[in-house]
Amino acid sequence: MAEHMGRRAALAGIGALMAGPSTADEAAAARAAGWLAAWDSHDIHRTATAGDRQGADWLAAAARALGATVEMETFGLDRYDPVAAFVELEGIRYPGVSMFDAPDTRDGRVHALASEIGKGEGLIGLGVVSPLHVYAPEFQRLRRESPHSALVLVTEGGAPGLALLNAESFAHPYGPAVLQMPSEHKALLFGAIARGAALRVVTRSARTRTDAANVVITLKGRDSTRPPLAVMTPRSSWFVSTAERGGGLVCWLECLRALAGKPLGRDVVFTANSGHELGHIGLDAFLDRRPGWLATAEFVHFGANIGATGGALSVVSGHDDLRGRMTAALTSEGLRNASSAAMPNGETRDIHRAGGRYVTLVGSNRLFHLPQDRLPHAVDQAAVVHAAMAAARVVGDLAA
Numbered sequence: 001m002a003e004h005m006g007r008r009a010a011l012a013g014i015g016a017l018m019a020g021p022s023t024a025d026e027a028a029a030a031r032a033a034g035w036l037a038a039w040d041s042h043d044i045h046r047t048a049t050a051g052d053r054q055g056a057d058w059l060a061a062a063a064r065a066l067g068a069t070v071e072m073e074t075f076g077l078d079r080y081d082p083v084a085a086f087v088e089l090e091g092i093r094y095p096g097v098s099m100f101d102a103p104d105t106r107d108g109r110v111h112a113l114a115s116e117i118g119k120g121e122g123l124i125g126l127g128v129v130s131p132l133h134v135y136a137p138e139f140q141r142l143r144r145e146s147p148h149s150a151l152v153l154v155t156e157g158g159a160p161g162l163a164l165l166n167a168e169s170f171a172h173p174y175g176p177a178v179l180q181m182p183s184e185h186k187a188l189l190f191g192a193i194a195r196g197a198a199l200r201v202v203t204r205s206a207r208t209r210t211d212a213a214n215v216v217i218t219l220k221g222r223d224s225t226r227p228p229l230a231v232m233t234p235r236s237s238w239f240v241s242t243a244e245r246g247g248g249l250v251c252w253l254e255c256l257r258a259l260a261g262k263p264l265g266r267d268v269v270f271t272a273n274s275g276h277e278l279g280h281i282g283l284d285a286f287l288d289r290r291p292g293w294l295a296t297a298e299f300v301h302f303g304a305n306i307g308a309t310g311g312a313l314s315v316v317s318g319h320d321d322l323r324g325r326m327t328a329a330l331t332s333e334g335l336r337n338a339s340s341a342a343m344p345n346g347e348t349r350d351i352h353r354a355g356g357r358y359v360t361l362v363g364s365n366r367l368f369h370l371p372q373d374r375l376p377h378a379v380d381q382a383a384v385v386h387a388a389m390a391a392a393r394v395v396g397d398l399a400a
Contacts, residue, residue, distance in 0.1 A: 032381060035246070036375060037164055047276070070217055072214070074213045081207070082098060096179045099179075101167035110202075114191065114193045120193075135332075152201060153178060154181050158370075161183060164370045167278050189248075204210070216272075217270040222266070229399055230233075230293065230297050230299045232273065233289050234248065255389035294354045296356070297324070303361060305368060307383040315327045315338070319359070326394050
């Protein structure tokens with residue numbers, strides 16, 4: 001059934017693209033639609049799960065079909081396996097998802113009165129967050145300094161549902177237990193604390209030692225003494241996340257297609273990393289194998305939500321030349337975009353802090369971190385193709 005729906009979405013995407021501007025040729029449209037449909041047919045792409053391995057195997061096969069030699073660079077982790085995660089109110093259990101970088105509830109549960117965070121002293125604190133709050137110092141301070149024994153956080157994204165927050169401190173859990181709840185339960189939970197009803201919060205988990213993998217391709221250039229060029233994109237997420245991850249993967253593959261078999265001026269390494277939602281542990285593993293790259297290599301990063309329906313593109317870099325190059329390429333493809341020299345979130349944050357050279361292409365997405373982020377409604381496939389064509393030109397120029 002999923003495969004049939006994926007083919008139907010791909011054909012619909014091809015039709016839409018062929019009606020678009022002439023700069024997006026039919027072959028590029030067909031490639032993008034096929035890649036996106038394949039990604040959309042997978043299980044959820046959470047790190048070190050079956051869907052994550054499915055995504056890695058598919059991407060490796062797609063890269064080999066373009067003539068590349070692929071290496072799977074594995075790294076170890078203690079996978080977080082949820083056992084129980086719910087809030088119980090007046091005998092009814094409402095399921096949620098625990099934060100993957102928070103401890104479990106003490107003794108398996110917390111049963112107590114709740115209060116709104118910052119407005120009371122209940123053992124359970126209730127608040128409202130969005131997926132982007134995870135990057136705010138105030139959110140981290142709230143967790144580290146919380147007087148509560150457990151936090152219940154109603155997640156609000158751009159649509160109703162469970163909009164999960166990344167586990168930025170996956171390797172070092174901190175604060176009290178945290179239970180994330182879908183937005184549909186906001187009125188119910190705030191109504192409960194208003195009338196003084198007790199809540200029972202349970203988060204229990206297990207840790208399983210296992211491996212995840214980065215999909216890595218090395219293209220040798222004429223002069224290996226020059227700083228290498230790294231072309232990277234995350235490929236793991238909380239859900240299937242077709243708009244969140246798919247646009248970046250299409251850009252990555254289209255850049256690989258543009259360079260594979262061509263004479264290059266310097267070494268170019270493509271990496272599509274797992275571990276994104278867990279504090280970017282996949283990128284850490286990639287860089288651990290390449291000491292010094294953080295400051296010396298040049299990075300092109302395809303971030304989240306490139307070509308999401310109704311989204312806005314941004315080019316982020318602390319370097320005017322790289323930012324201008326990507327901005328001009330997108331503009332030539334008819335894509336409006338914003339330019340920023342601010343410190344990025346996500347994978348290139350550490351590169352920025354180290355003074356390394358990078359350019360990040362990232363977008364916004366109404367369905368960001370929601371399970372509804374799927375074909376056909378979440379992705380503007382024409383925008384994905386135009387972004388990929390622009391990216392391929394930039395990477396081709398940088399690799400020369």
